[in-house]
Amino acid sequence: MWGLKLPSDTPIVLAVFGIQALPSNNAGTLIEAFDTLISPHAPSIENLEQNDPVATRLWLSYWPSRASFDEWWSSPPVASFWSSLPDDAGVYREIMTVPPGRTQHGTNVLKQHNGMAKLGVFEDIGDKSGYWGCYYDRMADVTRERRNEFRSSTETRPARVSALAGTPANLHRGRVTINDLPENIAFVVEGQDHSLIQSKEKEYWMEHFDQPVTNWIRDLVDAGPQAGILETRLCYDPSKGLYRSPKAQPPALNYNRKVQLFYFQDFEAMEKIGRENKGHIKLRREFLQSYGPGGAMGELPGKLCLWVEASLLKASEIEAEYVGCVEGTGFMGLSWE
Numbered sequence: 001m002w003g004l005k006l007p008s009d010t011p012i013v014l015a016v017f018g019i020q021a022l023p024s025n026n027a028g029t030l031i032e033a034f035d036t037l038i039s040p041h042a043p044s045i046e047n048l049e050q051n052d053p054v055a056t057r058l059w060l061s062y063w064p065s066r067a068s069f070d071e072w073w074s075s076p077p078v079a080s081f082w083s084s085l086p087d088d089a090g091v092y093r094e095i096m097t098v099p100p101g102r103t104q105h106g107t108n109v110l111k112q113h114n115g116m117a118k119l120g121v122f123e124d125i126g127d128k129s130g131y132w133g134c135y136y137d138r139m140a141d142v143t144r145e146r147r148n149e150f151r152s153s154t155e156t157r158p159a160r161v162s163a164l165a166g167t168p169a170n171l172h173r174g175r176v177t178i179n180d181l182p183e184n185i186a187f188v189v190e191g192q193d194h195s196l197i198q199s200k201e202k203e204y205w206m207e208h209f210d211q212p213v214t215n216w217i218r219d220l221v222d223a224g225p226q227a228g229i230l231e232t233r234l235c236y237d238p239s240k241g242l243y244r245s246p247k248a249q250p251p252a253l254n255y256n257r258k259v260q261l262f263y264f265q266d267f268e269a270m271e272k273i274g275r276e277n278k279g280h281i282k283l284r285r286e287f288l289q290s291y292g293p294g295g296a297m298g299e300l301p302g303k304l305c306l307w308v309e310a311s312l313l314k315a316s317e318i319e320a321e322y323v324g325c326v327e328g329t330g331f332m333g334l335s336w337e
């Protein structure tokens with residue numbers, strides 16, 4: 001298992017941008033315009049799509065410092081694009097400034113650089129893998145003595161406003177900026193890439209893991225805010241093609257390369273559901289056995305690439321703005337009252 005060593009004194013930026021396909025906007029034109037602005041400048045981007053509840057084009061972008069992000073964000077073309085969005089644009093941003101001591105990236109494949117891996121160098125984390133609490137142990141700032149400091153600042157679970165069909169009547173027109181989030185939200189990225197697996201591994205995966213993984217992700221989506229899962233987005237990269245039947249559900253998991261984005265109320269909420277979900281416990285145990293040293297899949301060439309990123313965020317480190325989005329989009333749809 002490989003982790004990531006980032007420069008120790010420079011916070012990185014994770015920026016999620018989304019453009020919803022709505023009857024009220026010309027999503028294709030907006031997507032093309034924004035992609036032209038961001039793609040040449042962000043050091044690392046996951047180009048993703050989301051089908052449910054609203055078809056959305058997403059950019060999960062990674063920046064080596066706040067200064068590098070701000071230089072791009074304040075440049076005249078980008079500033080003009082954002083300031084000129086109409087009140088029914090269907091565009092949002094969620095910007096996270098993350099100290100290197102409160103984030104981690106783990107992967108099973110050394111040769112691929114996904115997500116924030118392009119911002120640092122790999123290091124062996126075999127001694128910090130496969131047990132509960134290992135994500136904490138990969139974060140320099142979250143020592144065992146300080147972990148209580150990183151629990152949610154509220155015990156209240158929020159209610160979610162349902163995201164409705166993308167019609168003009170269900171849009172929240174205008175700009176909504178979220179300023180009242182609790183402390184210590186955990187942003188988690190889970191990625192899987194089946195593009196390089198060969199027939200033997202694919203057969204083994206489909207027989208042993210495909211349905212349990214699907215069930216686990218469905219459980220996370222269904223659990224919702226009452227379980228501390230504030231937002232889930234099942235995304236995929238259509239350019240990488242399909243690895244299973246396009247009729248399988250949910251469709252986002254049918255692609256070779258897919259990424260799930262989760263906002264948890266804190267790490268405790270994430271670990272609690274992982275410990276209590278019987279399907280996940282079995283899946284986790286059997287995966288570690290199969291893909292670990294001496295396991296049936298441990299030494300195969302090519303192989304499935306997995307990566308997971310987890311970041312602990314203070315309220316002041318999250319900026320969220322929604323411009324003419326469907327009601328219930330992202331943090332706009334949460335209420336702690």
